[in-house]
Amino acid sequence: MATKLEEAVAQRLExxxxALGADRPVYTNHVLRVLSFCDALAGRTSGNTTAPSTREEFLTAAVFxxxxxxxxxxxxxxxxxIDLAREWLTANSREDLIPLVVTMIDDHHKIRRAHGAEVELFRRADTIDVTAGLRRFGMARNDYRAVLDRYPATGFRPRLARFAAERTRAHPLSPFPMVKW
Incomplete structure (x- = not known):
């Protein structure tokens, strides 16, 4: 049985x-892991009303x-x-969240600390997933493994590697355009 969070993510990605094709479960699990890592880093559990995963800005940023x-x-x-997130927020009468969600998405691959607590929390959660837990920002290994057990990363890193290889062949001087200082 799907959780409320899993249903919300599935509905938004529908x-x-x-476009996602066979990668849909790969991307869905990445989104769910990022949201779960946000909750863990914030010291909350999924479903808790104060958990980041219950907040519109985190859910929207994660999905898009x-x-x-x-x-x-x-x-x-x-x-x-960013364009997809902006369109979704506008269509759902949440224009008030556009500046924050845009910043969360735009800065999620920053090398240095991001400005704003929500932005930094999201950046760290995504970093945990992209680095396969090598960088956990103090998160216990058991907590990381519990999220991974629930939402396996099967196919995620190979897909990232294919994207990176394609980009590097086409733009050898700019292989990772999403990374910022």
């Missing part, structure tokens, strides 16, 4: 099922943060992802 890689078919996906 319009892009065709990398989606542009599939919808725009590019590894330079920040702008397309």
């Amino acid at each position: 319009p892009w099922s065709a 943060h990398d989606l542009g890689a599939w919808t725009a078919n590019t590894f330079d996906y920040l702008a397309p992802s």
Whole structure:
């Protein structure tokens, strides 16, 4: 039985099922891991009313943060992802969240600390997942493994490697355009 969070993520990703194709479960689990890591870093559990995963800005940023890689078919996906999030928030009368969600998406691959507590929390959660837990920002290994057991990363890193290889062949001087200082 799907949780409320899993249902919310699945519903939001539904319009892009065709673009995600066979990668839909790969991306869905990445989104769910990022949200779970946000909760863990904030010291909350999923479903807790104060957990980041229950907040619209985190849910929206997580669903859309990398989606542009599939919808725009590019590894330079920040702008397309931001556009998708902005459109979704506008269509759902949540324009008030656009500045924060845009910053969360735009800065989620910053090398240095991001400005703003929500932005930094989201950046750290995504970093935990992208680095396969090598960088956990104090999160216990058992907590990391529990999230991974629930939402396996099967296929995620190989897909990232394919995206990176394609980008590097096409743009050898700019292989990772989403990374910022």
